[in-house]
Amino acid sequence: MAEEKIIYVDELAGSDETGTGVESSPVKTALKAVELGGESVKILIKKDEEGFKDISGAALKKAKKAYTELQRKLKKQEEQKKKAEEEDAKKAEEEAKALEKAKSIVLTEDESLPAAQKIKVRQSTESRGKRVKVSGWVHRLRVQGKDMMFVVLRDGSGYLQCVFTGKLCHTFDAITLTVESTITVHGVINELPEGKTAPGGHELVVDYWYVVGKAPGGDDAFNNKVTTDADPSYLLDNRHLVLRGETASAVMKARAEVIKAFRAHYDDRGYTEVTPPCMVQTQVEGGSTLFEFNYYGEKAYLTQSSQLYLETCLPSLGDVFCLAESYRAEKSHTRRHLSEYSHLEAEMAFLTFDEMLDALEDLVCDVIDRIMANEPTRQLIEQLNPGFKPPARPFLRMKYADAIQYLKDNDIKKEDGTFYEFGEDIPEAPERAMTDKINRPILLTHFPAHIKAFYMQKCPEDPRITESVDVLMPGVGEIVGGSMRMNNREELLEAYEKEGIDPSPYYWYTDQRKYGTTPHGGYGLGVERFLAWLLNRYTVRDCQLYPRFTGRCTP
Ligand code: 4AD
Numbered sequence: 001m002a003e004e005k006i007i008y009v010d011e012l013a014g015s016d017e018t019g020t021g022v023e024s025s026p027v028k029t030a031l032k033a034v035e036l037g038g039e040s041v042k043i044l045i046k047k048d049e050e051g052f053k054d055i056s057g058a059a060l061k062k063a064k065k066a067y068t069e070l071q072r073k074l075k076k077q078e079e080q081k082k083k084a085e086e087e088d089a090k091k092a093e094e095e096a097k098a099l100e101k102a103k104s105i106v107l108t109e110d111e112s113l114p115a116a117q118k119i120k121v122r123q124s125t126e127s128r129g130k131r132v133k134v135s136g137w138v139h140r141l142r143v144q145g146k147d148m149m150f151v152v153l154r155d156g157s158g159y160l161q162c163v164f165t166g167k168l169c170h171t172f173d174a175i176t177l178t179v180e181s182t183i184t185v186h187g188v189i190n191e192l193p194e195g196k197t198a199p200g201g202h203e204l205v206v207d208y209w210y211v212v213g214k215a216p217g218g219d220d221a222f223n224n225k226v227t228t229d230a231d232p233s234y235l236l237d238n239r240h241l242v243l244r245g246e247t248a249s250a251v252m253k254a255r256a257e258v259i260k261a262f263r264a265h266y267d268d269r270g271y272t273e274v275t276p277p278c279m280v281q282t283q284v285e286g287g288s289t290l291f292e293f294n295y296y297g298e299k300a301y302l303t304q305s306s307q308l309y310l311e312t313c314l315p316s317l318g319d320v321f322c323l324a325e326s327y328r329a330e331k332s333h334t335r336r337h338l339s340e341y342s343h344l345e346a347e348m349a350f351l352t353f354d355e356m357l358d359a360l361e362d363l364v365c366d367v368i369d370r371i372m373a374n375e376p377t378r379q380l381i382e383q384l385n386p387g388f389k390p391p392a393r394p395f396l397r398m399k400y401a402d403a404i405q406y407l408k409d410n411d412i413k414k415e416d417g418t419f420y421e422f423g424e425d426i427p428e429a430p431e432r433a434m435t436d437k438i439n440r441p442i443l444l445t446h447f448p449a450h451i452k453a454f455y456m457q458k459c460p461e462d463p464r465i466t467e468s469v470d471v472l473m474p475g476v477g478e479i480v481g482g483s484m485r486m487n488n489r490e491e492l493l494e495a496y497e498k499e500g501i502d503p504s505p506y507y508w509y510t511d512q513r514k515y516g517t518t519p520h521g522g523y524g525l526g527v528e529r530f531l532a533w534l535l536n537r538y539t540v541r542d543c544q545l546y547p548r549f550t551g552r553c554t555p
Pocket of ligand 1: 284285304305306307328330336337338339341343345346478479480481482483522523524525526527528529540
């Protein structure tokens with residue numbers, strides 16, 4: 001018979017974790033005591049202040065039974081764990097074997113089929129029924145059992161569903177295929193039967209394919225890197241990958257179409273496109289936002305606006321426009337400010353201020369009409385900004401003085417609780433509050449001279465006010481700034497002086513007023529702001545390929 005072992009249980013102060021079972025170090029439960037003492041355990045138990053006593057027969061029996069039950073459960077768990085491990089190992093071995101076997105499966109193109117003709121995805125509809133060859137990136141991947149696989153292929157010109165069956169799904173490359181890998185597929189594009197959907201209403205039935213470049217799986221896989229809930233600054237660091245997404249690429253496509261429409265508009269209205277320099281030695285919109293750099297030992301700047309150069313083109317080319325990058329060392333960190341932006345600027349000669357406002361309205365409306373008349377582009381707009389409706393003509397024309405009154409009438413105040421008064425700049429927040437409330441495009445005109453740039457023409461009826469305009473759009477605010485330009489040389493010289501600008505580097509600009517002056521005017525449109533409005537993007541940053549703003553100049 002096994003030697004009887006005494007175990008002390010103290011239900012009040014004992015511990016199953018640290019107790020050893022001796023009187024000075026009791027355990028807490030009878031179950032633990034059975035575990036320590038075995039079948040022939042003698043348990044002395046303390047339930048209250050009265051000290052250790054023999055455990056009752058019933059309680060001992062209960063503890064022993066519970067212990068046996070626990071042992072049985074643990075054993076079962078152990079067995080299950082072992083079985084699962086064995087199964088996992090077997091599965092891994094099978095997979096390894098299958099992969100090894102897959103390596104030996106080599107696809108060959110069936111020579112008896114008609115030669116595959118190379119196409120881009122955009123040519124899919126016209127290529128239906130013919131055997132084609134398409135290359136692209138695996139945009140989406142769905143494996144259905146061992147013998148079927150669906151890939152949505154993306155080549156930048158569109159999306160094409162490709163279906164792989166049988167042996168085509170059994171190769172090593174098929175089994176290990178990942179999203180964003182590049183592949184080439186051969187096969188026939190068929191219209192989808194009623195009830196099935198895929199981009200373009202068709203799918204390519206693959207008969208031969210190969211990998212061009214494999215993308216990583218696991219932690220480094222594309223879908224693990226680019227997620228919609230990721231931190232915005234992380235997404236900007238990975239902009240090169242984000243651009244592959246359906247939304248970002250749609251914005252870039254729409255951007256290209258919008259730029260095309262702007263050019264078509266100007267071409268139609270008889271403007272000539274020019275390409276002014278980006279490296280300059282003059283300022284246009286105030287010294288505080290100039291990016292300065294060392295130009296062979298001389299001070300130079302990245303251009304803030306090509307306006308001054310456009311003005312010089314009027315006598316030789318007539319009405320002109322340009323689409324160039326402008327640079328602003330903006331201190332403001334807002335959702336509509338970039339350090340580098342695409343600036344669409346136009347300049348026109350021999351016209352009145354009202355004619356310039358008409359030209360601006362014509363630009364916005366005609367460009368929207370052109371965009372909406374192009375079905376694929378209209379679909380892009382619908383995808384990004386569902387329910388978009390072109391703005392109605394005429395735009396609301398509102399004087400700055402009336403805007404000040406509007407802010408008062410609508411209780412839109414400064415942060416300190418006071419109202420904006422005539423002569424004060426209307427900042428972004430109240431401007432947007434007003435524009436969103438009015439909810440239609442506004443041509444806001446006649447700003448006071450001292451809050452605007454030095455070159456703006458004063459109103460003949462009141463020299464405190466300029467012939468100036470901002471176009472305001474709901475959701476974004478200002479998208480265009482423009483004005484008539486001072487066309488009197490003496491007045492311009494005075495304006496330089498008032499602004500503290502040395503006139504000498506501006507001799508070529510001043511000369512426009514010397515060699516045949518004329519009333520003229522123009523404007524600059526921020527392309528990213530126009531897009532943010534049209535495509536309903538929260539920030540202009542989403543409308544630029546690789547946005548540049550305070551603290552970001554990469555990638
Ligand atoms: O109002 P702005 O400063 O006007 C000019 O530069 C004139 N010289 C243009 C001209 O008359 N030719 O800028 C014109 C437009 C703004 O309405 C805005 O849409 C955009 O350029 N813009 C910016 N866009 C993004 N980020 C910035 N930091 C911008 N600053 C101006």
